Amino acid sequence: MLSDIEIAQSAKMKKITEIAAGLGIEEKDLELYGPYKAKLSENLYSQLAFRDDGALILVTAINPTPAGEGKTTVSVGLAEAMCRIGKKAVLALREPSLGPVFGIKGGAAGGGYAQVVPMEDINLHFTGDMHAITSANNLLCAVIDNHIQQGNELGIDPRRITFKRCLDMNDRALRNIVIGLGGKANGVPREDGFNITVASEIMAILCLATDIADLKERIGNILIGYNYGGEPVFAKELGVCGAVTALLKDALKPNLVQTLENNPAFIHGGPFANIAHGCNSVRATKLALKLGDYCITEAGFGSDLGAEKFFDIKCRCAGLKPSCVVLVATVKALKYNGGVHKNDLAKENMWALEKGIENLRVHIENMHKYHVPVIVAINRFHTDTDEELEFVKKFCEETGVDVSMCEVFAKGGEGGVDLAEKVCETIRLCAEGGSDFRPLYSTGLSVRDKIEKIAKEIYRAEGVNYTTQAEKAIKEIEGIGFRDLPVCIAKTQYSLSDNPALLGKPKNFTLTVRDAKLSSGAGFIVIYTGDILTMPGLPKEPAALNIDCDNSGNITGLF
Numbered sequence: 001m002l003s004d005i006e007i008a009q010s011a012k013m014k015k016i017t018e019i020a021a022g023l024g025i026e027e028k029d030l031e032l033y034g035p036y037k038a039k040l041s042e043n044l045y046s047q048l049a050f051r052d053d054g055a056l057i058l059v060t061a062i063n064p065t066p067a068g069e070g071k072t073t074v075s076v077g078l079a080e081a082m083c084r085i086g087k088k089a090v091l092a093l094r095e096p097s098l099g100p101v102f103g104i105k106g107g108a109a110g111g112g113y114a115q116v117v118p119m120e121d122i123n124l125h126f127t128g129d130m131h132a133i134t135s136a137n138n139l140l141c142a143v144i145d146n147h148i149q150q151g152n153e154l155g156i157d158p159r160r161i162t163f164k165r166c167l168d169m170n171d172r173a174l175r176n177i178v179i180g181l182g183g184k185a186n187g188v189p190r191e192d193g194f195n196i197t198v199a200s201e202i203m204a205i206l207c208l209a210t211d212i213a214d215l216k217e218r219i220g221n222i223l224i225g226y227n228y229g230g231e232p233v234f235a236k237e238l239g240v241c242g243a244v245t246a247l248l249k250d251a252l253k254p255n256l257v258q259t260l261e262n263n264p265a266f267i268h269g270g271p272f273a274n275i276a277h278g279c280n281s282v283r284a285t286k287l288a289l290k291l292g293d294y295c296i297t298e299a300g301f302g303s304d305l306g307a308e309k310f311f312d313i314k315c316r317c318a319g320l321k322p323s324c325v326v327l328v329a330t331v332k333a334l335k336y337n338g339g340v341h342k343n344d345l346a347k348e349n350m351w352a353l354e355k356g357i358e359n360l361r362v363h364i365e366n367m368h369k370y371h372v373p374v375i376v377a378i379n380r381f382h383t384d385t386d387e388e389l390e391f392v393k394k395f396c397e398e399t400g401v402d403v404s405m406c407e408v409f410a411k412g413g414e415g416g417v418d419l420a421e422k423v424c425e426t427i428r429l430c431a432e433g434g435s436d437f438r439p440l441y442s443t444g445l446s447v448r449d450k451i452e453k454i455a456k457e458i459y460r461a462e463g464v465n466y467t468t469q470a471e472k473a474i475k476e477i478e479g480i481g482f483r484d485l486p487v488c489i490a491k492t493q494y495s496l497s498d499n500p501a502l503l504g505k506p507k508n509f510t511l512t513v514r515d516a517k518l519s520s521g522a523g524f525i526v527i528y529t530g531d532i533l534t535m536p537g538l539p540k541e542p543a544a545l546n547i548d549c550d551n552s553g554n555i556t557g558l559f
Contacts, residue, residue: 004112004119009119017038030256037127040253040255054088055293059325060326061327063301063494064301064333074326076114076259088294089292097196104539109122112412113408114259122257141192144224144225156226158188162225163223172538175193203269207282212249220236254267267284277522278301279314324423331384336356373430375402377404379406380406380407440457441454447487451527454487459497462508467515470513470514487524488519490527500530
């Protein structure tokens with residue numbers, strides 16, 4: 001059996017100019033990064049403004065498990081299948097972060113015969129977007145510390161700087177640091193720390209910005225800290241917004257690549273869903289909607305994180321109206337949620353499946369709260385038994401949702417034709433009745449009311465506890481005039497609760513909010529729960545130990 005990288009390296013790719021031509025994009029609107037990657041010009045947006053949007057399809061999943069659900073794989077396979085049945089479909093996904101690539105989770109380019117290529121490039125440096133975001137973020141940090149060193153005209157309180165440095169790598173040693181040591185010439189000593197780049201506010205801003213002007217305005221609106229009088233200080237007061245924007249102007253342009261079956265894919269932006277808003281860029285999504293009759297996109301982790309933020313943050317911000325939700329699950333993952341150890345998931349276990357399927361029920365019910373039709377996609381493994389699959393089918397029928405058995409990992413687009421046909425029919429019926437999509441809550445609610453709405457209706461918590469620090473932070477955010485922003489809850493991806501050990505459908509739990517941070521440039525308030533970290537660490541045996549590069553430059557071990 002071939003590995004993902006071996007399958008990708010054997011792919012017969014077309015020149016990216018040919019892929020672009022299939023979308024009606026001329027070569028003059030491409031900025032080539034070699035023969036198989038390109039960025040799209042600013043002029044393309046104005047050229048497409050008159051076109052109607054296609055249908056927006058969100059692919060999400062149940063809570064992730066060690067067995068893997070294959071959400072990105074199903075997204076790619078669905079796009080392949082759409083094209084196989086004669087539909088003009090465009091894929092819009094996030095860029096992978098180097099942290100998971102060299103850590104534990106892996107990349108974000110799909111798997112098996114449902115991948116985007118060139119896989120090594122996409123999972124590693126790609127077109128340099130991550131590095132541009134990192135540099136832009138750290139330029140702002142450098143200017144903050146230089147301002148304090150050079151007289152501190154704004155009276156910035158070094159103890160109350162909220163904007164941190166970032167790095168696109170898992171490095172727990174940088175979570176909390178002290179800078180400015182070594183004497184007067186080396187700056188003012190203070191506590192600082194690093195976020196991983198994909199959890200940074202600059203990443204969130206890039207993914208939500210509509211154009212360069214909007215990007216620059218959002219950068220200016222970043223809260224960098226407070227002065228000695230307790231008043232907020234914003235990035236625009238430092239006069240560096242133009243320079244930060246200059247570092248991001250090319251990163252703002254979506255990247256065009258292709259699938260294994262030579263269909264178009266936009267890969268752009270990569271915020272984590274457990275600590276950020278978990279969606280690819282608004283620009284890439286809107287471009288895909290103009291260029292295709294169907295745009296297939298995904299949101300990170302389970303629907304309690306990625307999909308909730310896709311609906312309540314991204315769709316609200318960008319005025320998007322999704323036509324359909326594809327909810328990915330596996331028999332293995334459902335049994336894991338039912339209490340089966342990861343080493344025993346290949347064995348039939350109807351008792352555990354019946355217990356674990358309650359996790360799927362919650363996710364289905366949650367998606368219906370946004371008034372969007374749901375189709376369950378079961379990503380099939382060869383170990384799934386007929387009895388297990390029949391049980392899942394019957395459950396979905398009784399729950400009132402359609403279900404499709406997908407084999408895109410093994411068969412590519414061919415293995416997703418049934419799903420594609422069901423999605424198209426669902427969208428057709430939805431179009432006849434009109435879209436009834438609406439977010440879960442009104443931004444006019446208080447910050448606490450928004451948190452509690454999500455906690456009770458999406459996570460199924462009995463209530464919410466706030467630490468003293470969280471209460472203080474929320475009061476301060478509302479006090480400086482930012483009450484009316486949506487909330488972005490940072491929570492473990494492994495459970496509907498804030499405790500990763502509570503699988504399935506947790507009951508009788510209370511969500512604990514330990515802190516809150518204003519991301520005024522991005523346009524949301526980050527709410528920290530449980531033990532969630534904004535700078536992950538590497539596992540005991542990181543994936544980096546399996547990756548190699550031979551003397552000819554060929555990469556191996558990359559999944």
